Amino acid sequence: MKIGTDGFPGKAVVLLGALAVLTGCGGGGSSSESSPSDFDAPVEPVNIGGDGDIFDPERLLDVEITMSASNWRTLKAEARTLAETSRECLPEFEYTELPATVTIDGDTMGNVNVRKKGFIGSLSPDLPSLKLDFNDLQEGRTYQNVSRMTLNNNRQDPSNVRQCLAYDRFRDIGIAAPLCNYAQVTVNGEDLGVFAHVEPIRKPFLRRTFGDDSGNLYEAQQADFGNYLIRRFETKTNEDANNRSDLQAVADAMALDDEAMMDVLPQLLDVDEFIRFWAMETLLGAWDSASGNANNFYLYHSPDDGLFHFIPWGADTAFRGTHPLKPGSAPLYRNFRLAERLYGMPEYRQQYLDALEDLLANHWDEEAMQLEIERVMVLTGTTEADVESVESFLLGTGMPGDDGYERSQREVLLSAIAGNEPEEAVTLLEDTQPDCSEPATTNLTASVSAVSGTDSGVFSFTLPDGRQVSASLTFAAFEVDSLVYSVDTELAPAVHSLLLIGVDAAQGFKPYVLQVFIEDTDYIPGTHKLHGFATNALLFEVDESVPGDVVSLALGATGTITLNSVGSGANAGDVDMDIDMTMEYLPGTE
Structure with missing residues (x-):
């Protein structure tokens, strides 16, 4: 028997690396107002809690959920299996919506639909991520003008800071990203701890960030631009009317040679914006991301400019750097077909490296982020030990030659930009006809x-x-x-x-x-x-x-x-x- 206490042993890490076939979210709702009868008072006010800012970063929401013990057991037990998430054709899967009473900062709502959320990385049998729908069982009801809540369990982020801090960085450079703060969650009196409260990527988000919610929205879980890979994008709006030809057009452009592709692609996708999006993913060391893992992002085809835009999601693996499933692919991630093609063209590779230098110079303030981490620690009761890995990523640890020496992300990236780091390995999803047969x-x-x-x-x-x-x-x-x-x-x-x-x-x-x-x-x-x-x-x-x-x-x-x-x-x-x-x-x- 050999025991290690600082993570998986060396061979275990190698075994995890063999899981490159695997990969660790969203929600929204209607903002329509109900019109109760002149004779029948509404069951509850249409908008509970007034016009407060539910995403105020200074708030730690108090969310109390009460449901039957049997329903709570059902919710916790539901999950995709590890095996089925590795299949080339994912089986249909839906979480069960279960009725509950929800109290937020003292305001109580009955008949709220609650369900589990998560693909694989965040799934837990005892600490589930949750989605709350205030509008489904009582049409028109909102809490502080939102119809749904997404509560992430921070299973991959004991620091509690990675998601909100990452989304702040995207918004700081003009990339549409969800709002985020924190909630203390209890279910049937059991304190589940601090969850990240993240804005669902649904129509209200699209109206807020793009000014129009009528375009096609897609969620990516292990998806990319290829004739077969585009099938993995899940349609989130216009499900009946959308023939997904906009995705096929990008896949067709990606099949052209470099010169022809760049004649066509800017008419379909905001290339300059993507390069800054990609650079920010790199800067954040977010390995389970679009460029890091062909995972955890949304695409929105905006009617305003007719172009696709990338939206970050699932940022609980930000501020890490090293890719546990694809060793050697950091720090300049390009495990995504668009990133790899652009990196292979000198003009766009330089634009990407220039974007990284600009972000480092003008949008990467370690002192300000350290102060934000300290603020969140006070707000949420997070311990110094829990944020240590984030601080090490930002600031580095020790001196060269010391045991446990770790360079800061700034040092790592400046070295990579200068060409002084080993060439990154690139692992792309295969664009082949999926095998949908039952596995042995x-x-x-x-x-x-x-x-x-x-x-x-x-x-x-x-x-x-x-x-x-x-x-x-x-x-x-x-x-x-x-x-x-x-x-x-x-x-x-x-x-x-x-x-x-x-x-x-x-x-x-x-x-x-x-x-x-x-x-x-x-x-x-x-x-x-x-x-x-x-x-x-x-x-x-x-x-x-x-x-x-x-x-x-x-x-x-x-x-x-x-x-x-x-x-x-x-x-x-x-x-x-x-x-x-x-x-x-x-x-x-x-």
Whole structure:
């Protein structure tokens, strides 16, 4: 048994890198006013709470939600599976809207629809992100002139500052970005902590930022400009009338040679604005973004100028820099087809680098951001330990030669602009016909334990070709630590990682790896269902001929992890565990 306390161990990070096939939101509503009968008083006033500013940055909203215990259990349990989010054709999925009573800063509303939100990275079985709809069950009702609220659980941001601070930076340079502040959230009397309250990207946002809400709005989750990749953009407005030909026009332009593309593309998309958007994503070190991960952004086709505009979203991975799933792609992200094409043309590459220098000189004020971080800490009760990684990103840590030395983002980018950093790796989504066939599956069982440095047990499964595998930790323990424990405190709740290394004697002691993740609230004796990426497992085959020495085989779909016992403190990695789950093999696995 080997224990680490400062994040995933080295090999675990390599295994996470194999998840480049994976990726961690929106809402809106009508602003129409109801016309109650002259004889029947409205159930509640049309606009609750008066004309206050619900996005006042100085406010910490007090949001109290009350719903039946059974509905709360239903809401928390709902989630996409880790396996299905890796499929080339995502299954249809909708969260259930459940009625609740909501009180915000003392103003109470009944019949509010509440549902869970999140794609994969923010999903939690105990601390769910939430969407509130005041208008759905009582037409025309708003709270301080908004019909919906989006409450992000900050699961990937214990600092509580990344999202609001990032959106402020985009707005500062004229990019349309959501408003943002904070809320203290309780459900049925249970304090869930501080959530980011983010403006939904819906028609009210479009009216505020573009002056018109009649254009086509798309949300991107692992989407890009290609004949097949554009299918991944989710239509959010004009669902019935929009034939998506505007997206196809951009994809067609991207298929041209560079000169022809740049004759056409500025007629479809605000290229200059995109370059500043891309530069700001780079400056923020936002790896799970458009240029970093082909993810977490909106496109709006504005009727005002007839052009597409990019809108940032899902900024909880800003102020990080290093890409955990695509190592080597930082700091000048271009894991997005438009960014990569423009970077390959000297004129536009220089425009991008000039934009970075301009942002650093005129819009990147570390002292002002430090003061904002301190203000948020006081407002929300966030600890110094929780903001340490953000401050290190902004200001750097230590001196060259010191243990833990880290350059500031300004130093890193100035070095990259000068050409003094290693060439960034680029990973683009493949633009191929998606495979929508049902994936191959296997039942995986395990019974393992680690006690006082002694690792033992076995995990068993069937390969797609029918071979049975029985991977023994007991045999592997003669050569390596066969159960490696670590905890990632950069997530909230923290996530415990159990890296199981086993060898199959029937295959000449061939090694396999099972990486189990368990959210902190689940790291107690009992049986826990798989849930998104928070509590789940990944299966790998060891192959020293490939980069990282492992090949991804399968992801957890359904099933349970039973913790018979767990240690605590210095012995937190002592565990007795049984697993019974269905795993889906990744496309191309033989």
